Amino acid sequence: MDPLAFTETHLRDSRARGALRSMPVLQSAQGPRVRIENRTLVNMSSNDYLGFANDQELRDAAAAGASQWGSGAGAVRTIAGTFELHEALEHEIATWKGVEATLVLQSGFTANLGVIPALVGRDDVIISDELNHASIIDGCRLSRATVRRYAHADPDSLREQLRQCSPDQRKLVVTDGVFSMDGDIAPLPDLCTVAEEFGAIVMVDDAHASGVLGHGGRGSTDHFGLHERVHVQIGTLSKALGSMGGYIAGSQALRDYLVQTVRPLLFSTAHPPAVIEASRAAIRVLSRQPERVEHLWENTRYFKTGLEKLGLDTGRSSTPITPVIVGDARKAHALSDHLRELGIFVQSVAFPTVPKDAARVRAMVSAAHTRDDLDRAIDAFSVATRNVAAP
Numbered sequence: 230m231d232p233l234a235f236t237e238t239h240l241r242d243s244r245a246r247g248a249l250r251s252m253p254v255l256q257s258a259q260g261p262r263v264r265i266e267n268r269t270l271v272n273m274s275s276n277d278y279l280g281f282a283n284d285q286e287l288r289d290a291a292a293a294g295a296s297q298w299g300s301g302a303g304a305v306r307t308i309a310g311t312f313e314l315h316e317a318l319e320h321e322i323a324t325w326k327g328v329e330a331t332l333v334l335q336s337g338f339t340a341n342l343g344v345i346p347a348l349v350g351r352d353d354v355i356i357s358d359e360l361n362h363a364s365i366i367d368g369c370r371l372s373r374a375t376v377r378r379y380a381h382a383d384p385d386s387l388r389e390q391l392r393q394c395s396p397d398q399r400k401l402v403v404t405d406g407v408f409s410m411d412g413d414i415a416p417l418p419d420l421c422t423v424a425e426e427f428g429a430i431v432m433v434d435d436a437h438a439s440g441v442l443g444h445g446g447r448g449s450t451d452h453f454g455l456h457e458r459v460h461v462q463i464g465t466l467s468k469a470l471g472s473m474g475g476y477i478a479g480s481q482a483l484r485d486y487l488v489q490t491v492r493p494l495l496f497s498t499a500h501p502p503a504v505i506e507a508s509r510a511a512i513r514v515l516s517r518q519p520e521r522v523e524h525l526w527e528n529t530r531y532f533k534t535g536l537e538k539l540g541l542d543t544g545r546s547s548t549p550i551t552p553v554i555v556g557d558a559r560k561a562h563a564l565s566d567h568l569r570e571l572g573i574f575v576q577s578v579a580f581p582t583v584p585k586d587a588a589r590v591r592a593m594v595s596a597a598h599t600r601d602d603l604d605r606a607i608d609a610f611s612v613a614t615r616n617v618a619a620p
């Protein structure tokens with residue numbers, strides 16, 4: 230008996246359910262148009278919101294970083310892996326975000342896995358939005374704290390959950406700033422008000438809000454003017470900032486504490502110089518060119534208006550993340566395939582990532598898209614949704 234036989238079974242079941250994931254292979258750099266299977270397609274599947282992933286200044290910075298400082302960090306941060314560059318990046322992110330201090334980790338996912346168990350443990354409680362990202366869910370599990378889920382973006386439900394906690398328990402309220410599958414924004418002011426009634430820590434994961442919401446892309450806390458009321462902000466360098474990494478932003482004391490306690494910092498090698506230098510370049514360019522964020526929003530409004538005129542269901546999205554919800558998983562996959570035939574690369578998402586009856590294709594708008602790209606995408610949606618809906 231093959232002890233790995235379950236892998237074959239799993240694959241067979243996933244295929245039968247139409248839920249088999251694949252990894253499309255790009256034959257070009259990331260950007261508003263990409264080459265896949267020898268065709269150039271309009272790319273509406275990436276999180277490259279500001280067009281930084283293949284920006285010349287970031288490329289040059291990465292190359293110079295590797296050339297001067299080498300290819301690897303060689304150790305974890307607390308042993309021998311912290312270069313001046315890491316600290317410079319952390320200061321620059323702190324200045325940009327308007328916080329006292331930040332700590333950079335290998336990815337946004339890692340940041341959540343690291344920070345949540347550092348803040349709460351077995352005797353504590355986490356109150357988490359039911360639609361939070363997988364990395365938050367996994368961070369909660371690792372912490373061994375009791376996890377209570379509140380109804381999506383619902384401050385009353387949050388209050389109800391908090392009421393059921395013991396006054397002695399340390400409480401962590403955690404939410405995505407922008408939800409990655411629906412593109413809606415968390416009602417942070419109301420969530421903060423409720424959390425304050427119970428003395429809870431407030432943590433916001435801005436993976437999809439960094440570079441997108443707030444003045445100069447500073448994120449959802451800045452968008453709502455809540456600098457004094459959100460205690461822990463998570464951000465990523467891997468999406469709008471065109472590079473790789475995650476950061477935790479907050480007070481100096483929080484950073485100092487996390488340096489002692491965050492396991493991925495203590496037990497996994499630091500970022501290589503090329504990645505750090507590309508990230509620093511992204512913050513520099515963004516500070517010089519905040520209009521990139523405005524352009525992202527112009528493109529977002531244009532694209533969403535186009536889809537609305539077609540009568541498509543974009544759910545509760547109010548950000549560049551634009552789901553077109555079709556319900557059935559097979560229909561969503563067929564729509565994605567048809568869009569690709571028409572020259573648009575837009576991926577489908579089905580259960581378990583989204584509820585069973587809410588499969589969708591998820592279109593991501595970038596500041597780097599031209600009007601022509603967006604018009605081609607809207608036209609393709611018009612044709613493909615009609616053809617896929619037809620019996």
Ligand SMILES: Cc1ncc(COP(=O)(O)O)c(C=O)c1O
Nearest residue numbers: 336337338362405409436465467
């Ligand atoms: C809300 C949220 N947090 C964290 C992450 C992970 O970020 P990274 O890609 O930098 O690991 C994602 C990625 O999709 C996300 O949507």
